[in-house]
Amino acid sequence: MSEFGAEKRVVISPDPTALAESVANRLLHRLLKRTRAGIVEHIAVTGGDIALAVLAAAGASPVREKVDWSLVHVWWGNERFVAADSPERNEWQTRRALLDHIAVPAENIHAVAAADSGLDLDAAADAYAQELALFAADGNPWPHFDICLLGVGSDAHIASLFPDRAEITVTDRSVLPVRESPKPPPERVTLTRPVINSAARVWLVLAGSDKASALGLALAGASYTNVPAGGAKGTKRTIFFVDAAAAERVPAELIDQEYY
Template sequence: MTEVWAEKRVVIAPDPGTLAESVASRFLTRVRKRVANGRQAHISLTGGSMGGAVLAAAARHPRVHEIDWSLVHFWWSDERFVPRGHADRNDVLARGALLNHIDIPAENIHSAAGSDDGVDLDTAAEQYARELAAFGTPDHPWPTFVVCFLGVGPDAHIASLFPDRPEIQIVDRSVVPVRESPKPPPERVTMTRPVINSSLRVWMVLAGEDKAAALGLALAGASYLSVPAGGAKGRRRTVFFVDRAAAAKVPPELIDQEY
């Protein structure tokens, strides 16, 4: 299959609060359009402060209950291998911010196993890969995400794909275990680059001065091995949604005033 990706663009909001509200509105509009004719929408969520802020803004939005959430499936690009219900888990953040506030079937929320589920880290990754495969397409054993949200760390990591680590190079599996993560907690499961890059839209949401260098490197074409955010690409859209502080090093020609 020929790989064609959209050009990376940057959309700037004045501050983190406005950024979260803007992305949430775009997200709900996109999901509403997708399910309007009875089509399913698979969404990959992320953790972090901005990931939670976007979901919380979506929960407050007046259009949130106009969507048929029974057609939407939520996944996570990575999860921390800690007990279910632990505050470090990305699914706990998402449930509190949005998922507990919408009418969505429990089976549409696809969470990775926790460390208290009686499985080890490798098995947790294998189980999540099998669950993805149950919604696979003719092209690959995982669903095609309408939107894949990603946070970007100051080191330019995405999901739990960290710079200069072996996980960023793996292309023959959909989910892999992560041990001795540079950022705690040390054990995680993460989707791999092929899964992320098969998404229709990759939306990276980041705010703060400490993200400016990572954003600049990602836009400058740095190697994805050392700058994982630079290797995240949606097939239709690749957008960095940022606040002014994070946009300090963005070339003016990459700023999209229309999107």
């Protein structure tokens, strides 16, 4: 395995299906290794087509049955503030892709309050911050995620941190409400950049030629305020898992097919 610390690297798959299966395989084997050692794992997942394809591939893999899910806690990097039964909700999608297919205890699933929960948007964000604080690690006000899985939009947004908006600059809070989102639905809840960047491994997953520009800018060191994906960095690993179409502009020296 290559040694490169938290420096950004790119792993390329030939197409979206192979990409989803590759990332799912890495996710499951990481969780299998860690839970076999008795380690409690906190992971953050997200929505978006390719990220959900990863979770669906994990949910269909026989390896999932070998993981001790009682040691795994699942969080969301962002959530759409809609009704609990809305197909637009990341939790709703994740349950059908993965959670309904694994033996994870209900108390290990940490979902953002829905729009019909009785909480308004601000209260939902505050409640999620308080839940994060209950699992704080190493003196931080939030848990230490082993893996934070992120999709990347064609505008280079991650979670619900969009370019040139105030949310991407906030460093003194763990969770924020988002209003008038550039992408519907307009109301959302998101983790902040410091929480994302406290993860040991940040895995960003991109597919399609429409993501090539965002990937190129993120790798080139563009300002995170303009290119949020460029500001995502794990403390140990920062990996862009991409398909061939998204990789058109990737410098050869950043490609690391050996990463596992």
